[in-house]
Amino acid sequence: MSQIDEIRMQVMWNRLISVVEEQALTLIRTAFSTSVREAGDLSAGVFDARGRMLAQAVTGTPGHVNTMAEAVLNFIAEIPRDQMYPGDTYVTNDPWLGTGHLHDITMVSPSFRDGALIGFFACTAHVVDVGGRGFGADGKSVYEEGIQIPIMKFAERGEVNTDLLRILRSNVREPNQVIGDFYSLAACNDVGHQRLVQMLDEVGLADLKTLGEFIFSRTHTAMMERIAALPKGSWVNEMLTDGYDDPINLAVEVTIGDDNVHVDFSGSSGISRWGINVPLIYTKAYACYAIKCVVAPDIPNNSASLAAFSISSPVNILNAQRPAPVSLRHVIGHMVPDVVLGALAKALPGKIQAEGAGALWNIHISARPEAGAEGRRAEVLLFNSGGMGARPTLDGLSATAFPSGVMTMPIEATEHTGPIVIWRKELRPDSGGAGQYRGGLGQVIEIAPEEGHEFDFSAMFDRISAPPRGRDGGEPGAPGGVALDDGTRLRPKGWQHVPAGRRLMLELPGGGGFGDPGRRSPEAMAEDVRKGYVTGKQP
Incomplete structure (x- = not known):
């Protein structure tokens, strides 16, 4: 040619x-x-x-x-x-x-x-x-x-x-x-x-x-050049997530060969009885994405670039078989990149970002009038994001949807779809893990039904009992939290109720830090305080 x-x-x-x-x-x-x-x-x-x-x-x-x-x-x-x-x-x-x-x-x-x-x-x-x-x-x-x-x-x-x-x-x-x-x-x-x-x-x-x-x-030629430049061998990693009623362990082995990167999820927890299971097609999608972010982020994504990666798993939570419930497959599926990146961090030390919030904090609200009251019914879906993990040379991005990449829904558009009010949506101070580079901040969100209404909501949250871990000496990000404004603690997953007059309080997790916190520059620490990202108080 x-x-x-x-x-x-x-x-x-x-x-x-x-x-x-x-x-x-x-x-x-x-x-x-x-x-x-x-x-x-x-x-x-x-x-x-x-x-x-x-x-x-x-x-x-x-x-x-x-x-x-x-x-x-x-x-x-x-x-x-x-x-x-x-x-x-x-x-x-x-x-x-x-x-x-x-x-x-x-x-x-x-x-x-x-x-x-x-x-x-x-x-x-x-x-x-x-x-x-x-x-x-x-x-x-x-x-x-x-x-x-x-x-x-x-x-x-x-x-x-x-x-x-x-x-x-x-x-x-x-x-x-x-x-x-x-x-x-x-x-x-x-x-x-x-x-x-x-x-x-x-x-x-x-x-x-x-x-x-x-x-x-x-x-294909470009992908083979990138893989040839990688160290050869196998590396393993494990990561604990909240699960539904029991913690879920995700285990991975990443093997880099001459012309292929293989990822195997043997050792991960078994199929859950709740709808957080992941069909293998979705596990493959995010495992490939994690590898490509490291190996070839600038090479266009198509069948030839994806062919350089292979994914396997026995039947478990990351290879759930029909008819397992899978509605919230994204909660565990969005954790797949972090567990894969953790293995790659052992192959490429000092070059891989810390763990982040991972899963979107989606919430589906089913709003309705109180008994005997007039009003409207509506199904409202919100996508919210915690903080990304810190990177080897940069702080983590705050309230950013990694790995999914979806955008935040504007409050005005969300409130227009149903009888709810979002009273507060702001960055969460002190939620980013400390490090030479700080983890991204999570958010604080307050949601209430309109006057004369109540709502049920489906919680789809994680990183509450198992917050994002730091990398290379960085500290973990703050765990998430779910409660009513009267202090009642709520479950991170499952359908629950918010009565009229109450507010749902969401605290989204922050990303892990990267590197020794003692090596953070005085200028960066002063800027964190000036912007209110760090207050010196415990989160």
Whole structure:
């Protein structure tokens, strides 16, 4: 390939990324759920005719993007090629074939040009409700957690499956929001297809084969160079998390070979009877993400870069089998990067950040009027983040969603969706672990029902009994806490009640520190005090 041809291919590669970015932005602009519209809890990508991911939108979470890379192959295996038509859109929320729990809807659309299948567009988004017990850990099996949609056609030749919509309306609490999001998902794939065809017309390509081979070959070469530069061997790590009623131990062995990094989760705790289990497809997504953050953060994420990593686990909490409850698979799944990074810290001493809050502090609120009072009912979902661990040369980021990358929902948008008031949302002083570099701060959040209302809420919290650990002499971050404003302590997981007139008080954990606290510069310590990050009092 000549230098001019390589430049041309690189330009088209960049153009392809812009196509999927527009695909993702279409979903954000048209979504009904605040988790998609405000927090960006979604993914979008383009795949070749064999189902290999060519490019992903920058907007999106690793849990969605990396599971989607495998999920598209599951769609292709289920729907025969001779039953795929222009105008089709396929859908599922199967946790083991999609993204790990029922609340995520994955849609895949074949892309045809001049009658020939040239690829697929796929997208995923978290919807506000899927029926069942709601978004929480209380289910004892996946059958209690909501409606299950097998891989099937949402639309065939442009005609929407109205029977599926009727079934959805009868099984969810917020049918207009949910069905609106289904149409948004389908629309974003349509936009991706339209922009791809325009691009191919402009550059004079019939399909994605030539561009795809360029993308995969360049990515593979770059990944092999990065892995070759790593130390070779195996390293282990363990990490304790709160669990539901019993602590959960996560164990990992990371093996770096000549052309592969393998991660094995043998030794982790067994399957829980509560909905915090993780299907392997989701465990893979975050394990690969952790390795890529260290090995090749600047190399585009596609099937070739992911192929350099392999993940295994016996049946346990990180490889839960059907019909285990998995609604809160993100709580344990978001801890996977920290446990993997802990092993890599032994291979690459001094180069890996400390542990952070990890799991999002999601809260699903089911608000209603008090008995005998008038008012409105609503299902409200909030995403909140604790602090990141300190980095080898920088303080940890405060109130930042690592590893998920979702954005904070604006208070105004959240309050608009239901009868709740957020009285306080601010950084939590003294929550970042001390170190040469300080851990990121958590948050303090106060939530109350509007006057004349009460609410039940699903707690999805962790790092309360097992706070984030520091690295290389750094101290742990502050643990989290959940209580009412009268001092009543609440459980970190499960559905609970906030009566009228009371406030729910959340204290989110801070990230661990990095390095000896005695080596922190006087200037940095003075700045912490000036900004109120450190008060000198115990958290």
